[in-house]
Amino acid sequence: MCDLLKYSQLVRNLTVKEFKLRYRNSILGFFWSLLNPLAMMIILTLVFSTLIKFGSENYPIFLLPALLAWRFFSISTSMSLFSIIGNSPLVTKVYFPRWLLVFSSCLANLVGSSLEFAVSFPILVFLGMKLTYLILLLPIILSIEFLLIVGMSLSLAALNVFYRDIHQIWDLVLQAGFFLTPIIYGISLIPDRYLFLYSLNPMTRIIESIRSILYYSSLPTYEDFILPLLGGLLMLLVGYLIFRRLEPRFAEEI
């Protein structure tokens, strides 16, 4: 962690650079990233509230925060996966701790996702979401999600250097994950015998926590809080170990 202090300027610069480059040459810029979840929310609400009558009451508030939380996870990991091979000159021509590349990519996404959440709040309130002090817990939950994302990204980015089809495998995992995580539907729909498997997915509990706060306006359960934290820390450890193991040969493989 002392690396983080020593290279804090570099992390900041890399994060800012990622962020700038993403939106510099576009007109709508940041608002593009908002369009997608909003469009999804509208379409899904249309289908599940109006056409199929399957969703919960006030479906948009049920759905949108879960969508945003999932997007944070899926977009972060997908983009950070490339942070090593996408920065090959930085790996092959100069030296600094390589994990900072993955970390700053995740950080740039944290900023982006936080902004997505922030901008969608007025919309949600307009649609009837209740604002309570529980909202203060949201940054904590997103931080736990961030731990999970960094851990996952470290593993993926390191593996991607050696096995270039990791990103395709991860794409499939995310696609399946979207449906296997209670995003579009509520966890109450799941039969008891599958609940355990669902709990193994850390995103399930993170989304449940967020739903507690924003939709049910109640305190998340102890498990919904502690288990993702432990899962995030575990993922971070795994990611760190994998990355540390593979990192010495990065410059040769790229």
Place this chain on the structure above:
Amino acid sequence: MVGIFQILGGKTFSYEEFWALKGISFSISQGESLGVIGENGSGKSTLLKLIANIFRADKGSIKTSGKIAPILELGVGFHPDLTVEENSLVYGSILGLRNREVKERMDSILKFSGLERFRDAKLKNLSSGMQIRLGFSVAIETDPDIFLIDEAIAVGDMEFQQKCISKFKDFKAQDKSIVLVSHDMDLVKQFCEKTLFLSKGEAVDFGETDRVIKKYTSRVKVQ
């Protein structure tokens, strides 16, 4: 603050069972500069990358002391869509400077590279020569203890080359070390007290520059 490095024992490095370097062992003290010469493919650039910690040795160890600035390729981390100033901040921070420090030195960076008018220009709008000059100027401003220079990248017009050479003289006066990979024997003689002659990954000779260079040139002549 000390610029000493040593390579102990045998140091080897492999890629697909090819030993790029084998049995290399030498050391240099603070303020001493090293020339690395040899034919193409002899492992010179690989050596620089090992010293810079970009590659890891399969066997042996490398000890360095002090801040190292590898100038193996210029403008590492440069992005065409960012401006000259933005790229300098990123590059500077890669080499260990804080943004504040880079901004303080921005004027002299622009002056050294002759890019005063282009502070806010996007990098892609500059010529490759200008980009190279910018990279060199930022690297020089980072005030490292050890410079690793792969001469293949030292292009630029006469005026710029002269500027660089006089900067290197300043460095030596400040007790900094330079490791220079070069085919220019005069340059090596000018700056390096010791020289390492590599051939096919092995050290043919290491020691006082004049003697090693003589060995190199006589070898070439024989062929």
